[in-house]
Amino acid sequence: MSVHDELTSVQRCLDDLTRSVGRLEQQLGSGGLDMRRVRADADHLRESVALLRAAASAPAAPRRPDLVTIPDTPYDDSLWIDSDDEGLGARDRHAP
Secondary structure, three states: OOHHHHHHHHHHHHHHHHHHHHHHHHHHOOOOHHHHHHHHHHHHHHHHHHHHHHHHHOOOOOOOOOOOOOOOOOOOHHHHOOOOEOOOEOOOOOOO
16 A cells, blocks of 8 residues: 555544544543543544544655755954953953
């Protein structure tokens, strides 16, 4: 079976699960913690399958991140005028 067929089969099973959970809610009430948890879990499964379906329809080739070129030229010294030398203290002060 193809991925599309498998996802369709999973979707059908989720639809059956949703109907069954709905019937259980009618019989047991929807206010209990256990019932709310089952409903939330079924909804999370539905969302997860939707994400899988979207990922399966995306192009198969992985997208490479854009490369950032770092120049070999030295940084402008004026960028560091207002900073302290780390671990050495400020320029106009002396260590105790």
